[in-house]
Structure formats: structure tokens, C-alpha cells
Amino acid sequence: xxxxxxxxxxxxSSHPSKAPPAEYDPEIKxxxxxxxxxxxxxxxxxxxxxxxxxxxxxxxxxxxRFPQCTAVLGPIVPGTTVPNGTKVPGTPYQLDPVNGAFxxxxxxxxxxxxxxxxxxxxGHPSDNLxxxxxxxxxxxxxxxxxxxxxxxxxxxxxxxxxxxIKAHExxxxxxxxNSYNKVGLDHVVLVKVASAAVVSKMLGLNEMQTRDVxxxxxxxxxxxxxxxxxxxxxxRKSWAAGDACQRAVNxxxxxxxxxxxxxxxxxxxxxxxxxxxxxxKKFEFQRSYGSYVMENVLFKVSYxxxxxxxxxxxxxxxxNKTLKDMGKTAADIKEVTNRTHEACIRIIxxxxxxxxxxxxxxxxxxxxxxNMLVFNRLEATDYLDESEAAQSPLLEDLRKKIKxxxxxxxxxxxxxxxxxxxxxxxxxxxNDGTVLDEVVVEAPLGHRLRRDEAxxxxxxxxxxxxxxxxxESHIKELIELGTDANKxxxxxxDKYMDLYVKDKMDW
Numbered sequence: 001x002x003x004x005x006x007x008x009x010x011x012x013s014s015h016p017s018k019a020p021p022a023e024y025d026p027e028i029k030x031x032x033x034x035x036x037x038x039x040x041x042x043x044x045x046x047x048x049x050x051x052x053x054x055x056x057x058x059x060x061x062x063x064x065r066f067p068q069c070t071a072v073l074g075p076i077v078p079g080t081t082v083p084n085g086t087k088v089p090g091t092p093y094q095l096d097p098v099n100g101a102f103x104x105x106x107x108x109x110x111x112x113x114x115x116x117x118x119x120x121x122x123g124h125p126s127d128n129l130x131x132x133x134x135x136x137x138x139x140x141x142x143x144x145x146x147x148x149x150x151x152x153x154x155x156x157x158x159x160x161x162x163x164x165i166k167a168h169e170x171x172x173x174x175x176x177x178n179s180y181n182k183v184g185l186d187h188v189v190l191v192k193v194a195s196a197a198v199v200s201k202m203l204g205l206n207e208m209q210t211r212d213v214x215x216x217x218x219x220x221x222x223x224x225x226x227x228x229x230x231x232x233x234x235x236r237k238s239w240a241a242g243d244a245c246q247r248a249v250n251x252x253x254x255x256x257x258x259x260x261x262x263x264x265x266x267x268x269x270x271x272x273x274x275x276x277x278x279x280x281k282k283f284e285f286q287r288s289y290g291s292y293v294m295e296n297v298l299f300k301v302s303y304x305x306x307x308x309x310x311x312x313x314x315x316x317x318x319x320n321k322t323l324k325d326m327g328k329t330a331a332d333i334k335e336v337t338n339r340t341h342e343a344c345i346r347i348i349x350x351x352x353x354x355x356x357x358x359x360x361x362x363x364x365x366x367x368x369x370x371n372m373l374v375f376n377r378l379e380a381t382d383y384l385d386e387s388e389a390a391q392s393p394l395l396e397d398l399r400k401k402i403k404x405x406x407x408x409x410x411x412x413x414x415x416x417x418x419x420x421x422x423x424x425x426x427x428x429x430x431n432d433g434t435v436l437d438e439v440v441v442e443a444p445l446g447h448r449l450r451r452d453e454a455x456x457x458x459x460x461x462x463x464x465x466x467x468x469x470x471x472e473s474h475i476k477e478l479i480e481l482g483t484d485a486n487k488x489x490x491x492x493x494d495k496y497m498d499l500y501v502k503d504k505m506d507w
Contacts, residue, residue, distance in 0.1 A: 022263035024211050027283055028218075031170055032210040034289040035197045040162045045291035047485070048451075049161040049168075051458050052115055054482045055299060056126040057500065058465035059114045060107030061090045062380070065468060068358070069110040070505065072239055073103045084141040086134040089500035090469050097138040101195075101249045105130025106242030111380045112362055116298040116307040117168075118343065118414065118422060121175035123187035125297060128167035129160075130245035131195035133497070135202050135252075136160050140494040150204040157496055158489040163198040165294045170194040172293030176417075177284040183277060186225035188244040193217045195248035203256055212261025216251040218273050219265045230350070233359045286417065296420060299446030301457045304380040308344040309365040311441035312424035316372035318439050319428055323373075330374040331394060332430050336402040338365065339425040339438070341410040349404045358383040361390065369426070370398040413442070421447070459483070469502065 040046065063069045074093055075081070086100025087093070088107070095103060108114050108130055115126045136159065139149045171194040180187055196217040200210040223243070227236040255261070266273045267282070274282055303313050323329060338344075350364040361367045361383040371378050374395045375388070382389040389395055410423040425440040446454045459479065466475045478499060481488055 024215070024261070024263040025266045027266055028211050028214050028261075028263070030289065031193075031197050031214050032207050034170070035166055035201050035210055036207040038166070038289065040165050040291060042165075042291040042295060045165050045294040046161060048294050048297065049164050050482065050485060050488060051299070051455065052126050052164065052168075052294070052297065053129070053157070053161065054462045055458050056108050056114050056129050057089055058462040059111060060104060061469055061500070062113065062465040063107045063110035064090045064505065066110065066380070068235060069107065069238070072106055072242075075099065084138065084145050084147070086137045087494075087497045087501055089497065090502055091505055092501070092503055095134075097134045098246055098250045098253070100134035100138065101131045102239075102242040102246035103130075104133055104242070105191075105245035106239040109241040110238045111304045112238075112306060113300050113304040113380070116300060117172045117175060117293060118298065118307060118420065119172070119176045120179040120415070121181060121187050121190070122307070122343070122347075123171055123175055123190055124241065125168035125171045125194070125293060126164070127188070127191045127241035127245065128171065128195045128198070129164060130242055131199050131248045132160055132163045132167065132202075133493070134245070135199045135249055136163070136493040137497045139202060140492055144494060150202055155202065155493045156489065157491045157493060159202070160493060161489065163202060165291055166289075167194040167198045168293040168297060169289050169291060170197055172297070173285065173287060173289055174283065176286040181225055183279055184224055184226070185277060186223040186228065186240060188240045189217075189222045191241050191244040192220065192248045192251075195245050196251050199249055200252045200255065203252055205252070205256055209255050211263075212259070213252045213255045215261040215263065215265040216255060216259070217248060219262045220247055220251065222277060228347075228359075228363065230353055230360075233363065234357065235359055237359055237363075296448045298422075298444065298448075299451075299454055299458055301446040301454050301461060302444070303368070303378045304362070305368050305378060306348050306363050306365075307444070308341070308348055308422060309368050309424070310444035310446075311422055312338055312340065312344075312365055312369050312426060313372050313378055314441045314444060315424055315426045315439040316369045317376065318441075319426060319436065320373055320376045322436060323428075328430065330370070330398055332432075333373065333398060333401065334429045334431045336369070336373075336398075336429075337427045338369070338402060338404045339407045339410065339427070339440075340365075340404050341414045341423060342406050343411075343414060344422075344424065345404050345406055351403055352400055355390065355396075355399075357385065364399070365404065365424075366399040366402040367395070369402055370395045373398060421449075469506070474499075 081094045082096045085094040086097050088103045136155045140154045142149050171190040196213045200213040226232045348363050348365040355361050371389050413419045413421045421442040423442040427438045428436040443449045
């Protein structure tokens, strides 16, 4: 008998041809709704975002002085230039927006000197600027050349500022009550989610597509934070945010090309983010999305150091002066007690751990405090293996004499939404038995409570970072532009990025 099987037509399945659309997790819908429908009207947030923009670009330029950073920058294929592509500040590179996001993101984060947000989870919301600037620049150049990306608009710095405020808010609010580090995940997952959300809107995607992009960011492989901790501390922590920016842009572009989302990526039993990676817990939220994070973000003004140490280093600088006035030096110190908050102990308390590399040193509160007590300074170059600080027997001896103890009130104040202080208090005992008065610093320079005090220092830091790359006349032009809100806001992104281009790298 002839077989009845044929490939000329499909037999009808007993299953429905298409499953009914799944309801998106509410956490996903909230993010997409915020990105597309919330109007930024906070003058405090906008003013702060302008300083963040300057400070963050300056941090990226400063990182170009370090060969370890420049080694990971540039096109994937050497010599490649992408027409109408993203321009990387301080370099001659013009790249596709995905790799451009990595380059700018890696520069920004390399020296641990850009802004900071401390809550149940830590992080650096200006990391998102890697993705935001890369996409905004590429869109603007492409559309200027006759393209139609993001509805054909040439974006302005005001568009960038609003995207920054929203990215800060998404990352920061997701961090307020939810600790990713406690389940071993790195905080750059939040950079990826926030960047994916805001660049999707810049690319002209609608609210439903933004939901899809955000779900793809959550389902994407998440970084373990083992590269931030002994025994694996290494340089990946300096380019991890660049990697997150790169992934965010890549995922947004995939959705723009028709890829769908994963509606219950967080809540799906067994296979969702909560069950697989968050020990079955759902995210908790302290507040709705607005502009709170940008209004309260922390600037790193004084020292290129992990933020939980900033007030300890400031206290050490005061003690250095006291010792000098007494005719004493760090060699006269018998021991130091640092009364601190729990997060400092968990992340950067490394009293007896050997300092293996740059990444170890800039995440060790003892090393940073000892550096200030010995040399009355803390600069990024002090973390290098061959530096005077890293080679100092006195510093290494003193580092092991500095112990941390938790003060529960400091920990409570750290989590208090009205305070968000990052307190450290140093008590020094000298070899002759003299105990110096404890020096307490609760809010670092750059904290909301010290914002006005910090603004001149933020501009001075920006100018200092520009100084290694541009002549004085161009620095003056950049500072005048950066401090003229109306002129800066209306500037087109590609024209602004052109101001940072260099024909060749000097480092």
C-alpha cells in the first residue's frame, strides 16, 4: 500500500497555533512606563546631571593615562572606522555603537572615580553614560547624514541628561532594597537593565518594545562579582560596566530588529530570575521611579577610591596634619581603629590580605588610609605595582595595624533614606601610648549634604582631567560650555562629542 505521509501540506496540530500573550511582570511594565511616560521636571536633578556629565567624561579621559585601560579600547578589528559611528572621547576611534558603549563605559569606570550610589546594593549610575553617549552620538551622526534612527532626530545634550536621570533612577531604585551581591551577582546587572531601558527609547522603540528589551537584559547571563573579591580580584572589575553597556545596546538593537521579549523573565517558576538567581525572593521597592537618585547621588570628588572608604581617607588626611603639627609621622603610629559601617567591612576590609595588584589596593580601606597617613595623598597612580606607595615598607607595616569595627548606628545611618551617610571614624594610638582624639567624618565631600561645597571641586577635578589632553584655550571653552546650562542643553550630541576627539592618543 502506498504510504499516506506527504510533505506537501502540514497536518493541523491539536495544540493552539499561538499561545495567548503572557502578562509581563509588573516590575518590567513599571520600568517601561517610567521610561516612556515620566516627565523630568526636577531642576535639582537636571543641575546635578550636568555636573555628572562633565565629571564622568573627565574620569574617562583620566583613565586613558593608564595602559591597562587603553589596551582594551579601540575597534575589534584594528584600524576599523565605522562611518557615522560613535566617537570615543580622547581617542581617534569611531566605532559601532555596541563596541563604542564598551569603550566609553570601560573608560568611565576604570579608575573607580565616577559617581556612586550606596544602598542594599552598591553601584555607579553614571556607568550608564557609556551606553547613552554611544547610542546618542551614533543616532545623531547617522541622522545628520540622512538616516532615520530614533525617528530621525538629532539628539541634544538635554536628551542625554534626561536619559541619564532615568538610568540613574532605574539602577538606584532597584538597588535600594535589593542586594545582588549577597547572592554573588555583580551590580553591573543594574547598569545593563537601566541602559537597555533608556537606549531603547532613544532608538525609537515603543513602550511594549522597551518591555521586551528590559526582559532580555534580565534573562541575559549575569556577571558573578568574584572578580571584585579575594582570591580573584582583578582588572575585570574595571571594564565590567563597559561590558554591561555593550550588552545593553546589543540587546536593544536585537529587539529593534524584531526579537521578542520574555514576559515573565523574573517570576516564572523554576526558570525565572527570582528562582534561579535570587533565592526565590521578589524585588522589594522603597519608592516609585522619579528623580530621587540623581538628586541624591554621591560624587567622588577627593579621592579615586572605593566609596565606602572616602570618609576614612578624609579623616586620615586630617590626622596626617595633626601628626605633622605634633612633630610626628606615620612611623610613630602603633595602631589605628576604624569605627565604620557594615558595608565597608564586607567589601574593603583587607587588613592582612596580601596586596596582589591595582584592583586589590583600590579596594582595601587599610591600604588607602595608610597611603594618606604616610604620604598625605591618594592618587590613582598609588595603586600601581611599581608605585612608591606599593613599594613602601612603612605603608605595608601600617596597613596591618589598621582594624575595622562595625558601629551599628553608622550602618543604620547608611541605610536611612533621609541620611545615606557613609561614616568612618579613626582613632590613632601612638607608640608612646598617646591616643589621639577620634576623627569622625559622616558625609563625604560630594554627598547631597555637602553638594554646594563640592561643586567647585568637581569642576576643578574636570579641569585637571582635561589638562592631560587639551590645550588651555580648549579647556576654557569646554568649562564655559559645561557651566552654561542653556547652551549645554541645546548642544547637539555629535557636535559635543567632537569637542573631545583627538587625532592620536598621547599615552
